[in-house]
Amino acid sequence: MDYKLLMNTAMLAGKLMLENGAETYRVEDTMHHILKTSHLEVVEILVVLTGITASISGEEVAPVTLIQGIEKRGTNLSVIEQVNQISRRYCGAEIELIDAYEELKRVESVPYxxxxxxxxxxxxxxxxxxxxGGSLYDVLATLIVGLLLSSVMAGAKVIGIDGLILDIATSFGVGLMAVVMKKVMGEAINLDTVVIGSIMPLVPGVAITNAVRDTLQGDYISGCARILEAFLKAAAIALGVGVAFAIFGNGMTGGIL
Structure with a gap:
């Protein structure tokens, strides 16, 4: 068996999964199943949020060790599903190792x-x-605020802006437009309901869920890192809305911007 190719295959599978939102224990489990097909005595894998380390060795086989850094992270369940299918097919002897590696290299996100x-x-x-519990007017105001949110997110994707900067910019836009709608529609809308509903697409729900699952699985380093990541994202959202209210807050009490 080509142990180097096996290690590259397992590492590529783990990298794709971790970059697209898989929990660390799921990444370790997938890589472990792939590497165990070597039938070597030692298979060690360590996955944290920012990197993967894996090593295999045996009595007559020199250790093969790889380290892979993870520089970007997002959420794309289609990639995780494709990697899982390829892994299952390889471990089930349905495809050869080289075919599994080539298929993993061709894995792409399925864009909406x-x-x-x-x-x-x-x-x-x-x-x-x-x-x-928003009223009809709250829904109407949220539609207008949501259109701004979608426009900003679409524009940011085109020019390549992401991360905390995008969170602050989009939440600032949400807060500003909500204040404008309050000024225009007055007491007909509940500003709190409009703002809370509008920022929900930005809330890091997947990151929080994965943080809890990693922690419950005993992956405390990754769990704490994901919790910190989710906290920073939530803080960026709150900062954006807070700055908009601080600057243009008179619009909530009937004043002008």
Whole structure:
């Protein structure tokens, strides 16, 4: 068996999964199943949020060790699903090692149609506004604020802005537009309901869920790192809205911007 190719295959699978939102224990489990097909005595894997270390060795096989840094992270369940399918097929002897490696190199995210991607945040915002007891006017205001949110997110994707800067910019836009709608519609809308509903598409729900799951699995380093990441994202959202209110807050009490 080509142990170097096996290690590269397992490392590529782990990298794709970790970059696209998989929990660290799931990454370790997938890589472990791939590397165990070597039938070597020693298979060691360590996965943290920012890197992967793996090593295999045996009595007559020199150790093979790889380290892979993870520089970007996001959420794309389609990539995780594709990697899992390839891993299962290889471990089930349905495909050869070289075929598994080549298929992993061809794994790509499945993009949503641009129009659908534009309206998803809008639908989420309106749905949460309704669930929080918003009135018809609250929903109307959320539609307008949500259109701004979707426009900013679509524009940021085109020019390549992401991370905390995007969170601050989008939440600032949400806060500013909500204040404008309060000024225009007055007491007909509940500003709190509109703002809370509008920022829900930005809330790091997946990061929080993965942080809890990693912690419960005993991966405390990754769990704490994910909790910190989610906290920073939530703080950036709060900062953006807070700055908008601090600068243009007179609009909430009937003043002008």
């Amino acid at each position: 149609p641009p129009l659908l991607a534009f309206f998803i945040p809008l639908v989420v915002a309106v749905g949460f506004t309704i669930s929080f």
